[in-house]
Amino acid sequence: MPKPPATGCGAAPVLKERGQREVFCGLTGIIWLHRKMQDAFFLVVGSRTCAHLLQSAAGVMIFAEPRFATAILEETDLAGLADAQDELDNQVAQLLARRPDIRQLFLVGSCPSEVIKLDLGRAAERLSAVHAPHVRVLNYSGSGIETTFTEGEDACLAAMVPALPEANAKSLLIAGALPDVVEDQMLGLLRAMGIEDVACLPARRADDLPAVGPDTVVALVQPFLGETLAALTRRGARHIEAPLPFGDEGTTAWLWAVAREMGVDANTFARVTEAPRARARRAIAAASGTLNGKSVFFFPDSQLEIPLARFLTRECGMDAVEVGAPFIHRAIVGPDLDLLPEGPTISEGQDVDKQLDRARAARPDLTVCGLGLANPLESEGLTTKWAIELVFTPVHFYEQAGDLAGLFARPLRRKEKLRLEAA
Ligand code: SF4
Numbered sequence: 001m002p003k004p005p006a007t008g009c010g011a012a013p014v015l016k017e018r019g020q021r022e023v024f025c026g027l028t029g030i031i032w033l034h035r036k037m038q039d040a041f042f043l044v045v046g047s048r049t050c051a052h053l054l055q056s057a058a059g060v061m062i063f064a065e066p067r068f069a070t071a072i073l074e075e076t077d078l079a080g081l082a083d084a085q086d087e088l089d090n091q092v093a094q095l096l097a098r099r100p101d102i103r104q105l106f107l108v109g110s111c112p113s114e115v116i117k118l119d120l121g122r123a124a125e126r127l128s129a130v131h132a133p134h135v136r137v138l139n140y141s142g143s144g145i146e147t148t149f150t151e152g153e154d155a156c157l158a159a160m161v162p163a164l165p166e167a168n169a170k171s172l173l174i175a176g177a178l179p180d181v182v183e184d185q186m187l188g189l190l191r192a193m194g195i196e197d198v199a200c201l202p203a204r205r206a207d208d209l210p211a212v213g214p215d216t217v218v219a220l221v222q223p224f225l226g227e228t229l230a231a232l233t234r235r236g237a238r239h240i241e242a243p244l245p246f247g248d249e250g251t252t253a254w255l256w257a258v259a260r261e262m263g264v265d266a267n268t269f270a271r272v273t274e275a276p277r278a279r280a281r282r283a284i285a286a287a288s289g290t291l292n293g294k295s296v297f298f299f300p301d302s303q304l305e306i307p308l309a310r311f312l313t314r315e316c317g318m319d320a321v322e323v324g325a326p327f328i329h330r331a332i333v334g335p336d337l338d339l340l341p342e343g344p345t346i347s348e349g350q351d352v353d354k355q356l357d358r359a360r361a362a363r364p365d366l367t368v369c370g371l372g373l374a375n376p377l378e379s380e381g382l383t384t385k386w387a388i389e390l391v392f393t394p395v396h397f398y399e400q401a402g403d404l405a406g407l408f409a410r411p412l413r414r415k416e417k418l419r420l421e422a423a
Pocket of ligand 1: 023027046047049050051053109110111112142143144145385
Protein backbone atom coordinates (compact mmCIF):
# COMPACT_ATOMS: atom_id res chain seq x y z
CA MET A 1 0.00 0.00 0.00
CA PRO A 2 1.22 3.58 -0.59
CA LYS A 3 3.45 4.88 2.17
CA PRO A 4 2.48 8.35 3.34
CA PRO A 5 5.23 10.98 3.23
CA ALA A 6 6.92 11.96 6.50
CA THR A 7 4.68 15.04 6.44
CA GLY A 8 1.65 15.04 4.20
CA CYS A 9 -0.82 17.85 3.58
CA GLY A 10 -3.51 16.39 5.86
CA ALA A 11 -2.73 18.92 8.58
CA ALA A 12 -1.49 21.71 6.28
CA PRO A 13 -3.17 25.10 6.68
CA VAL A 14 -5.78 25.83 4.01
CA LEU A 15 -5.90 29.23 2.33
CA LYS A 16 -9.63 29.96 2.15
CA GLU A 17 -10.72 32.42 -0.50
CA ARG A 18 -14.17 33.77 -1.20
CA GLY A 19 -13.99 36.10 -4.18
CA GLN A 20 -14.85 36.06 -7.83
CA ARG A 21 -14.60 32.58 -9.35
CA GLU A 22 -14.22 31.38 -12.90
CA VAL A 23 -15.93 28.02 -13.36
CA PHE A 24 -18.71 26.48 -15.42
CA CYS A 25 -22.07 25.85 -13.78
CA GLY A 26 -23.54 22.48 -12.79
CA LEU A 27 -25.50 22.13 -16.04
CA THR A 28 -22.25 20.92 -17.61
CA GLY A 29 -22.60 17.57 -15.82
CA ILE A 30 -25.54 16.73 -18.09
CA ILE A 31 -23.04 16.18 -20.89
CA TRP A 32 -21.58 13.08 -19.28
CA LEU A 33 -24.61 12.03 -17.22
CA HIS A 34 -26.94 11.72 -20.21
CA ARG A 35 -24.46 9.33 -21.84
CA LYS A 36 -24.24 7.26 -18.68
CA MET A 37 -27.95 6.92 -17.89
CA GLN A 38 -29.29 5.50 -21.06
CA ASP A 39 -33.00 5.92 -20.38
CA ALA A 40 -32.83 9.27 -18.62
CA PHE A 41 -33.73 12.70 -19.96
CA PHE A 42 -32.54 16.03 -18.59
CA LEU A 43 -34.97 18.89 -19.05
CA VAL A 44 -33.24 22.11 -18.09
CA VAL A 45 -35.68 24.74 -16.98
CA GLY A 46 -33.70 27.78 -17.93
CA SER A 47 -32.88 30.62 -20.26
CA ARG A 48 -31.42 30.88 -23.72
CA THR A 49 -27.98 31.18 -22.10
CA CYS A 50 -28.45 27.74 -20.54
CA ALA A 51 -29.52 26.30 -23.92
CA HIS A 52 -26.42 27.79 -25.56
CA LEU A 53 -24.12 26.46 -22.87
CA LEU A 54 -25.47 22.95 -23.26
CA GLN A 55 -25.40 23.07 -27.02
CA SER A 56 -21.83 24.30 -27.22
CA ALA A 57 -20.57 22.03 -24.44
CA ALA A 58 -22.21 18.99 -26.00
CA GLY A 59 -21.43 19.81 -29.61
CA VAL A 60 -24.03 19.11 -32.26
CA MET A 61 -25.60 15.74 -31.63
CA ILE A 62 -26.36 14.40 -35.06
CA PHE A 63 -26.25 10.72 -34.26
CA ALA A 64 -29.29 10.32 -32.07
CA GLU A 65 -32.22 12.18 -30.69
CA PRO A 66 -30.57 13.92 -27.74
CA ARG A 67 -31.52 13.15 -24.20
CA PHE A 68 -31.45 16.68 -22.90
CA ALA A 69 -33.26 19.88 -23.77
CA THR A 70 -33.99 23.28 -22.36
CA ALA A 71 -37.47 24.50 -21.53
CA ILE A 72 -36.89 28.20 -21.99
CA LEU A 73 -38.73 30.43 -19.59
CA GLU A 74 -39.01 34.12 -20.30
CA GLU A 75 -40.25 36.83 -17.98
CA THR A 76 -43.59 36.78 -19.75
CA ASP A 77 -44.06 33.08 -18.94
CA LEU A 78 -44.09 34.08 -15.33
CA ALA A 79 -46.81 36.66 -15.55
CA GLY A 80 -48.50 34.03 -13.42
CA LEU A 81 -46.52 31.22 -11.80
CA ALA A 82 -49.49 28.91 -12.23
CA ASP A 83 -49.10 29.40 -16.01
CA ALA A 84 -45.45 28.47 -15.83
CA GLN A 85 -46.28 25.25 -13.99
CA ASP A 86 -48.94 24.45 -16.61
CA GLU A 87 -46.44 25.16 -19.37
CA LEU A 88 -43.92 22.83 -17.75
CA ASP A 89 -46.56 20.10 -17.37
CA ASN A 90 -47.45 20.47 -21.07
CA GLN A 91 -43.85 20.29 -22.20
CA VAL A 92 -43.23 17.19 -20.09
CA ALA A 93 -46.41 15.52 -21.34
CA GLN A 94 -45.44 16.18 -24.98
CA LEU A 95 -41.90 14.95 -24.41
CA LEU A 96 -42.95 11.72 -22.70
CA ALA A 97 -45.62 11.02 -25.33
CA ARG A 98 -42.98 11.39 -28.06
CA ARG A 99 -40.26 9.49 -26.19
CA PRO A 100 -41.59 6.34 -24.51
CA ASP A 101 -37.98 5.20 -23.98
CA ILE A 102 -37.57 7.79 -21.19
CA ARG A 103 -37.77 6.18 -17.74
CA GLN A 104 -36.18 8.89 -15.60
CA LEU A 105 -36.77 12.56 -16.14
CA PHE A 106 -34.68 15.16 -14.37
CA LEU A 107 -36.02 18.71 -14.12
CA VAL A 108 -32.82 20.72 -13.81
CA GLY A 109 -33.05 24.17 -12.27
CA SER A 110 -30.86 27.06 -13.37
CA CYS A 111 -30.07 30.56 -12.14
CA PRO A 112 -32.37 33.03 -13.91
CA SER A 113 -34.54 34.63 -11.25
CA GLU A 114 -37.68 33.51 -13.12
CA VAL A 115 -36.62 29.89 -12.65
CA ILE A 116 -35.64 30.29 -9.01
CA LYS A 117 -39.22 31.35 -8.28
CA LEU A 118 -40.54 28.06 -9.64
CA ASP A 119 -40.83 25.21 -7.16
CA LEU A 120 -39.31 22.39 -9.23
CA GLY A 121 -39.44 19.99 -6.28
CA ARG A 122 -43.22 20.26 -6.22
CA ALA A 123 -43.35 20.04 -10.00
CA ALA A 124 -41.33 16.81 -9.90
CA GLU A 125 -43.65 15.32 -7.27
CA ARG A 126 -46.73 16.30 -9.25
CA LEU A 127 -45.33 14.97 -12.52
CA SER A 128 -44.11 11.76 -10.89
CA ALA A 129 -47.63 11.11 -9.65
CA VAL A 130 -48.96 11.62 -13.19
CA HIS A 131 -46.37 9.58 -15.06
CA ALA A 132 -45.51 6.80 -12.54
CA PRO A 133 -44.73 3.96 -12.63
CA HIS A 134 -43.24 4.18 -16.13
CA VAL A 135 -41.34 7.41 -15.52
CA ARG A 136 -39.75 8.71 -12.33
CA VAL A 137 -39.45 12.52 -12.26
CA LEU A 138 -36.76 14.05 -10.06
CA ASN A 139 -35.29 17.52 -9.78
CA TYR A 140 -32.01 19.15 -8.88
CA SER A 141 -30.28 22.46 -9.41
CA GLY A 142 -27.49 23.04 -11.91
CA SER A 143 -27.55 26.77 -11.27
CA GLY A 144 -24.29 28.64 -11.55
CA ILE A 145 -25.17 30.46 -8.32
CA GLU A 146 -25.29 27.22 -6.37
CA THR A 147 -23.01 24.82 -8.23
CA THR A 148 -19.65 24.56 -9.93
CA PHE A 149 -19.54 22.21 -12.87
CA THR A 150 -18.90 18.86 -11.20
CA GLU A 151 -21.42 19.66 -8.46
CA GLY A 152 -24.12 19.11 -11.07
CA GLU A 153 -23.40 15.38 -10.94
CA ASP A 154 -23.37 15.50 -7.14
CA ALA A 155 -26.75 17.26 -7.06
CA CYS A 156 -28.19 14.79 -9.59
CA LEU A 157 -27.03 11.68 -7.73
CA ALA A 158 -28.06 13.12 -4.36
CA ALA A 159 -31.55 13.71 -5.78
CA MET A 160 -31.75 10.03 -6.73
CA VAL A 161 -30.81 8.67 -3.30
CA PRO A 162 -34.17 9.09 -1.50
CA ALA A 163 -35.87 7.16 -4.32
CA LEU A 164 -33.49 4.17 -4.15
CA PRO A 165 -35.00 0.90 -2.90
CA GLU A 166 -34.14 -0.38 0.57
CA ALA A 167 -31.33 -2.95 0.86
CA ASN A 168 -31.70 -5.56 3.56
CA ALA A 169 -28.38 -7.38 3.19
CA LYS A 170 -24.72 -6.39 3.03
CA SER A 171 -24.15 -4.63 -0.26
CA LEU A 172 -21.38 -2.73 -2.01
CA LEU A 173 -22.28 0.47 -3.83
CA ILE A 174 -19.87 2.38 -6.06
CA ALA A 175 -20.93 6.01 -6.46
CA GLY A 176 -19.82 8.30 -9.30
CA ALA A 177 -20.33 8.23 -13.07
CA LEU A 178 -17.60 6.42 -14.96
CA PRO A 179 -17.47 5.76 -18.70
CA ASP A 180 -18.95 2.28 -19.28
CA VAL A 181 -15.65 0.80 -20.42
CA VAL A 182 -13.89 1.96 -17.24
CA GLU A 183 -16.76 0.81 -15.04
CA ASP A 184 -16.56 -2.62 -16.68
CA GLN A 185 -12.81 -2.81 -15.98
CA MET A 186 -13.45 -1.96 -12.32
CA LEU A 187 -16.25 -4.52 -12.03
CA GLY A 188 -13.98 -7.11 -13.73
CA LEU A 189 -11.24 -6.56 -11.14
CA LEU A 190 -13.69 -6.81 -8.24
CA ARG A 191 -15.25 -9.94 -9.75
CA ALA A 192 -11.81 -11.55 -10.12
CA MET A 193 -11.38 -11.04 -6.37
CA GLY A 194 -14.71 -12.77 -5.74
CA ILE A 195 -16.79 -9.61 -5.22
CA GLU A 196 -19.71 -10.32 -7.54
CA ASP A 197 -22.54 -8.27 -6.22
CA VAL A 198 -21.68 -4.65 -6.93
CA ALA A 199 -24.16 -1.88 -7.63
CA CYS A 200 -23.35 1.44 -9.26
CA LEU A 201 -24.87 4.89 -8.83
CA PRO A 202 -25.80 6.11 -11.37
CA ALA A 203 -27.00 2.86 -12.89
CA ARG A 204 -27.06 2.64 -16.66
CA ARG A 205 -30.81 1.95 -16.66
CA ALA A 206 -33.68 2.88 -14.36
CA ASP A 207 -34.51 -0.79 -13.74
CA ASP A 208 -31.04 -1.38 -12.26
CA LEU A 209 -31.24 1.24 -9.53
CA PRO A 210 -29.07 0.16 -6.59
CA ALA A 211 -30.60 -0.60 -3.21
CA VAL A 212 -29.20 1.09 -0.10
CA GLY A 213 -29.55 0.48 3.61
CA PRO A 214 -27.71 0.18 6.93
CA ASP A 215 -25.60 -2.74 5.65
CA THR A 216 -24.47 -0.90 2.51
CA VAL A 217 -20.86 0.16 2.19
CA VAL A 218 -20.15 2.86 -0.35
CA ALA A 219 -16.96 3.69 -2.21
CA LEU A 220 -16.67 6.90 -4.23
CA VAL A 221 -14.88 7.09 -7.56
CA GLN A 222 -15.22 10.88 -7.77
CA PRO A 223 -14.15 13.38 -5.14
CA PHE A 224 -16.99 15.83 -5.78
CA LEU A 225 -19.82 13.77 -4.32
CA GLY A 226 -20.19 15.35 -0.88
CA GLU A 227 -23.98 15.77 -1.04
CA THR A 228 -24.45 12.30 -2.48
CA LEU A 229 -22.36 10.79 0.29
CA ALA A 230 -24.35 12.73 2.89
CA ALA A 231 -27.63 11.47 1.37
CA LEU A 232 -26.37 7.87 1.31
CA THR A 233 -25.18 8.18 4.89
CA ARG A 234 -28.66 9.37 5.87
CA ARG A 235 -29.97 6.13 4.38
CA GLY A 236 -27.59 4.22 6.68
CA ALA A 237 -24.72 3.51 4.25
CA ARG A 238 -21.13 3.59 5.53
CA HIS A 239 -18.33 5.27 3.55
CA ILE A 240 -15.16 3.29 2.72
CA GLU A 241 -12.46 5.94 3.04
CA ALA A 242 -9.69 5.63 0.47
CA PRO A 243 -7.59 7.67 -1.95
CA LEU A 244 -9.38 8.16 -5.28
CA PRO A 245 -8.56 5.55 -7.96
CA PHE A 246 -6.15 7.62 -10.08
CA GLY A 247 -2.80 6.16 -11.07
CA ASP A 248 -1.26 2.95 -9.81
CA GLU A 249 -1.09 4.00 -6.14
CA GLY A 250 -4.54 5.50 -5.91
CA THR A 251 -6.17 2.60 -7.75
CA THR A 252 -4.37 0.00 -5.62
CA ALA A 253 -5.22 1.77 -2.36
CA TRP A 254 -8.86 2.23 -3.41
CA LEU A 255 -9.25 -1.39 -4.50
CA TRP A 256 -7.56 -2.67 -1.35
CA ALA A 257 -9.86 -0.61 0.88
CA VAL A 258 -12.88 -2.12 -0.91
CA ALA A 259 -11.37 -5.63 -0.97
CA ARG A 260 -10.57 -5.55 2.76
CA GLU A 261 -14.10 -4.38 3.53
CA MET A 262 -15.50 -7.27 1.50
CA GLY A 263 -13.25 -9.89 3.13
CA VAL A 264 -10.79 -10.49 0.27
CA ASP A 265 -7.42 -11.87 1.45
CA ALA A 266 -4.10 -10.21 0.61
CA ASN A 267 -2.89 -13.06 -1.64
CA THR A 268 -5.99 -12.97 -3.83
CA PHE A 269 -5.73 -9.20 -4.00
CA ALA A 270 -2.06 -9.34 -5.04
CA ARG A 271 -2.75 -12.04 -7.67
CA VAL A 272 -5.59 -10.06 -9.28
CA THR A 273 -3.87 -6.68 -9.27
CA GLU A 274 -0.28 -7.69 -10.11
CA ALA A 275 -0.51 -7.66 -13.92
CA PRO A 276 -2.66 -4.50 -14.34
CA ARG A 277 -0.46 -2.71 -11.78
CA ALA A 278 2.63 -3.55 -13.78
CA ARG A 279 0.94 -2.30 -16.96
CA ALA A 280 -0.07 0.92 -15.21
CA ARG A 281 3.46 1.51 -13.91
CA ARG A 282 4.96 0.97 -17.36
CA ALA A 283 2.46 3.31 -18.99
CA ILE A 284 3.01 6.01 -16.35
CA ALA A 285 6.78 5.71 -16.73
CA ALA A 286 6.47 6.20 -20.49
CA ALA A 287 4.60 9.48 -20.05
CA SER A 288 6.20 10.82 -16.90
CA GLY A 289 9.66 11.50 -18.35
CA THR A 290 8.22 14.78 -19.60
CA LEU A 291 6.65 15.57 -16.22
CA ASN A 292 9.53 14.68 -13.92
CA GLY A 293 10.92 17.72 -12.08
CA LYS A 294 8.33 20.10 -13.55
CA SER A 295 6.10 22.31 -11.41
CA VAL A 296 2.30 22.34 -11.52
CA PHE A 297 -0.27 24.87 -10.29
CA PHE A 298 -3.94 23.90 -9.94
CA PHE A 299 -6.67 26.52 -10.14
CA PRO A 300 -9.89 25.34 -8.45
CA ASP A 301 -12.27 23.82 -10.94
CA SER A 302 -13.36 20.19 -10.89
CA GLN A 303 -12.58 19.11 -7.28
CA LEU A 304 -10.27 16.50 -8.81
CA GLU A 305 -7.29 18.73 -7.98
CA ILE A 306 -6.14 17.11 -4.71
CA PRO A 307 -6.15 13.47 -5.91
CA LEU A 308 -4.54 14.52 -9.20
CA ALA A 309 -1.84 16.50 -7.40
CA ARG A 310 -1.16 13.40 -5.32
CA PHE A 311 -0.80 11.36 -8.53
CA LEU A 312 1.43 13.90 -10.30
CA THR A 313 3.76 14.46 -7.36
CA ARG A 314 4.12 10.87 -6.14
CA GLU A 315 3.97 8.93 -9.40
CA CYS A 316 5.14 11.39 -12.05
CA GLY A 317 7.81 13.34 -10.15
CA MET A 318 6.16 16.77 -10.40
CA ASP A 319 6.33 19.53 -7.77
CA ALA A 320 3.01 21.06 -6.83
CA VAL A 321 3.16 24.82 -6.21
CA GLU A 322 -0.51 25.39 -5.36
CA VAL A 323 -3.40 22.97 -5.25
CA GLY A 324 -6.65 24.91 -5.39
CA ALA A 325 -10.02 23.20 -5.05
CA PRO A 326 -13.47 24.81 -5.10
CA PHE A 327 -14.38 22.83 -1.96
CA ILE A 328 -12.41 20.44 0.19
CA HIS A 329 -14.51 17.56 1.55
CA ARG A 330 -12.07 16.13 4.07
CA ALA A 331 -14.14 12.98 4.52
CA ILE A 332 -13.55 12.28 0.82
CA VAL A 333 -10.12 13.68 -0.07
CA GLY A 334 -8.53 13.31 3.39
CA PRO A 335 -6.60 10.13 2.38
CA ASP A 336 -5.27 11.90 -0.74
CA LEU A 337 -4.24 14.94 1.31
CA ASP A 338 -2.36 12.66 3.73
CA LEU A 339 -0.40 11.18 0.82
CA LEU A 340 0.36 14.52 -0.86
CA PRO A 341 3.88 15.56 0.22
CA GLU A 342 4.01 18.84 2.13
CA GLY A 343 5.02 21.94 0.21
CA PRO A 344 2.19 23.23 -1.98
CA THR A 345 -0.23 25.92 -0.88
CA ILE A 346 -3.58 24.22 -0.39
CA SER A 347 -6.36 26.66 -1.24
CA GLU A 348 -10.14 26.34 -1.11
CA GLY A 349 -12.50 28.60 -3.03
CA GLN A 350 -11.24 31.35 -5.28
CA ASP A 351 -10.35 34.99 -5.50
CA VAL A 352 -9.31 34.82 -9.10
CA ASP A 353 -7.19 37.98 -9.34
CA LYS A 354 -5.15 37.12 -6.27
CA GLN A 355 -4.69 33.59 -7.49
CA LEU A 356 -3.60 34.78 -10.93
CA ASP A 357 -0.99 36.97 -9.21
CA ARG A 358 0.33 33.93 -7.33
CA ALA A 359 0.49 31.88 -10.54
CA ARG A 360 2.29 34.67 -12.41
CA ALA A 361 4.81 34.98 -9.56
CA ALA A 362 5.43 31.23 -9.46
CA ARG A 363 5.65 30.79 -13.28
CA PRO A 364 4.79 27.06 -13.01
CA ASP A 365 5.74 24.76 -15.88
CA LEU A 366 2.10 23.65 -16.10
CA THR A 367 -1.08 25.38 -14.97
CA VAL A 368 -4.30 23.37 -14.71
CA CYS A 369 -7.29 25.71 -15.02
CA GLY A 370 -10.66 26.36 -16.60
CA LEU A 371 -11.16 27.37 -20.21
CA GLY A 372 -11.69 31.02 -19.30
CA LEU A 373 -8.24 31.37 -17.76
CA ALA A 374 -6.27 29.14 -20.12
CA ASN A 375 -6.06 31.49 -23.10
CA PRO A 376 -4.98 34.59 -21.17
CA LEU A 377 -2.34 32.55 -19.31
CA GLU A 378 -1.08 30.99 -22.56
CA SER A 379 -0.72 34.48 -24.01
CA GLU A 380 1.50 35.29 -21.03
CA GLY A 381 3.73 32.33 -21.87
CA LEU A 382 2.38 29.84 -19.32
CA THR A 383 1.55 26.30 -20.43
CA THR A 384 -1.97 25.23 -19.48
CA LYS A 385 -4.14 22.16 -19.24
CA TRP A 386 -7.92 22.49 -19.39
CA ALA A 387 -9.36 21.00 -16.23
CA ILE A 388 -12.63 20.10 -17.94
CA GLU A 389 -10.83 17.54 -20.13
CA LEU A 390 -10.04 15.57 -17.00
CA VAL A 391 -13.73 15.01 -16.43
CA PHE A 392 -14.58 14.15 -20.04
CA THR A 393 -11.67 11.74 -20.58
CA PRO A 394 -11.48 8.21 -19.11
CA VAL A 395 -8.78 8.60 -16.42
CA HIS A 396 -9.68 6.22 -13.58
CA PHE A 397 -8.10 2.87 -12.64
CA TYR A 398 -5.05 1.02 -13.92
CA GLU A 399 -5.65 0.88 -17.66
CA GLN A 400 -6.12 4.65 -17.91
CA ALA A 401 -3.16 5.61 -15.65
CA GLY A 402 -0.82 6.14 -18.59
CA ASP A 403 -3.41 8.24 -20.42
CA LEU A 404 -3.85 10.34 -17.30
CA ALA A 405 -0.13 11.10 -17.12
CA GLY A 406 -0.19 11.68 -20.89
CA LEU A 407 -2.92 14.32 -20.57
CA PHE A 408 -0.55 16.43 -18.47
CA ALA A 409 2.54 15.62 -20.54
CA ARG A 410 0.98 16.61 -23.89
CA PRO A 411 0.88 20.42 -23.41
CA LEU A 412 4.47 20.36 -22.11
CA ARG A 413 5.63 18.37 -25.15
CA ARG A 414 3.77 20.70 -27.48
CA LYS A 415 5.39 23.71 -25.84
CA GLU A 416 8.83 22.13 -26.18
CA LYS A 417 8.22 21.33 -29.85
CA LEU A 418 7.13 24.89 -30.59
CA ARG A 419 10.21 26.19 -28.78
CA LEU A 420 12.50 23.96 -30.84
CA GLU A 421 10.79 24.93 -34.09
CA ALA A 422 11.10 28.61 -33.24
CA ALA A 423 14.80 28.26 -32.35
FE1 SF4 B 1 -25.66 30.46 -17.16
FE2 SF4 B 1 -26.95 29.98 -14.88
FE3 SF4 B 1 -27.83 28.86 -17.14
FE4 SF4 B 1 -25.53 28.04 -16.05
S1 SF4 B 1 -27.57 27.84 -15.13
S2 SF4 B 1 -25.88 28.50 -18.21
S3 SF4 B 1 -24.71 29.94 -15.18
S4 SF4 B 1 -27.80 31.06 -16.68
